[in-house]
Amino acid sequence: MNRSLSRRNLLSSLAAIPAVALLAACSDSGEDTKAADVKPAAPAVPAATPATPAAAKAPDSTGDVNMAELLKPGALPDKQLGKDDAKVTIVEYASMTCPHCAHFAATTFPELKTKYIDTGKARYILREFPFDPSAEAGFMLARCSKDNYFPMVDVLFKQQPNWVGVNNTKDALLQISKLAGFTQESFEACLTDQKLLDDVRSVQKRGADEFKVDSTPTFFINGKTYKGAMSIEEMSAIIDPLL
Numbered sequence: 001m002n003r004s005l006s007r008r009n010l011l012s013s014l015a016a017i018p019a020v021a022l023l024a025a026c027s028d029s030g031e032d033t034k035a036a037d038v039k040p041a042a043p044a045v046p047a048a049t050p051a052t053p054a055a056a057k058a059p060d061s062t063g064d065v066n067m068a069e070l071l072k073p074g075a076l077p078d079k080q081l082g083k084d085d086a087k088v089t090i091v092e093y094a095s096m097t098c099p100h101c102a103h104f105a106a107t108t109f110p111e112l113k114t115k116y117i118d119t120g121k122a123r124y125i126l127r128e129f130p131f132d133p134s135a136e137a138g139f140m141l142a143r144c145s146k147d148n149y150f151p152m153v154d155v156l157f158k159q160q161p162n163w164v165g166v167n168n169t170k171d172a173l174l175q176i177s178k179l180a181g182f183t184q185e186s187f188e189a190c191l192t193d194q195k196l197l198d199d200v201r202s203v204q205k206r207g208a209d210e211f212k213v214d215s216t217p218t219f220f221i222n223g224k225t226y227k228g229a230m231s232i233e234e235m236s237a238i239i240d241p242l243l
Contacts, residue, residue, distance in 0.1 A: 014133060014168075026131070063224075075198075076203055079125065080125045081113065082122055084123065086117075088116065088222055088243065090122055090219060092219050094217045095129050096142075097130070097131065097160070098217065107229075108231055116239060127203055129204045129207050129208075129213055134173075136197060138163075140191055140197060141177055141191070143200070144193075221238055
């Protein structure tokens with residue numbers, strides 16, 4: 001991806017993002033990540049034989065990070081849900097155009113929030129890792145939503161088929177944004193904010209350079225690295241022993 005895109009080019013390029021962007025969204029190489037790294041968008045457990053958190057096996061970690069370094073402030077203030085003193089800290093690097101990230105947001109995150117975040121057991125931090133101009137735009141709009149950052153992220157993930165890979169992403173995003181309270185003027189002001197664009201890119205660059213993020217979603221849970229859209233059973237198998 002050309003990181004020299006100007007603010008004008010970002011806005012205009014949204015009108016002609018190719019449909020292949022949806023398939024390339026989860027890999028920095030421009031190719032969809034391997035099945036071993038990111039799970040397909042099918043339920044991890046067949047409906048006929050549902051697993052329980054106690055029966056699930058924790059996925060293997062792919063590495064370790066220094067949590068003190070990971071949690072140092074970056075170009076943008078972290079967006080967090082949950083208490084600062086929670087025993088478990090979950091940091092997710094995601095791309096707004098990644099279908100695996102959208103799958104996690106729809107199938108795992110609601111129960112993760114209810115079971116661990118809302119109960120004070122875990123805190124959750126979402127960091128921007130866009131792979132294309134559409135994902136950059138989605139995160140910029142979420143940031144411009146201020147206190148509605150997480151609701152905007154949720155809407156964009158849920159509406160992903162309606163704005164990613166369509167003929168005119170700009171118009172599609174505008175219609176979604178209007179429902180969230182944006183006007184055409186505030187929409188365009190957000191997407192032509194060069195500093196915000198640079199900061200979003202800085203968050204991604206730091207994730208890649210310092211913490212070796214190369215696919216989305218990537219999770220850091222109390223210093224351990226996990227790749228792929230995990231189920232609630234898998235996440236529970238990781239989190240429960242830490243409590």
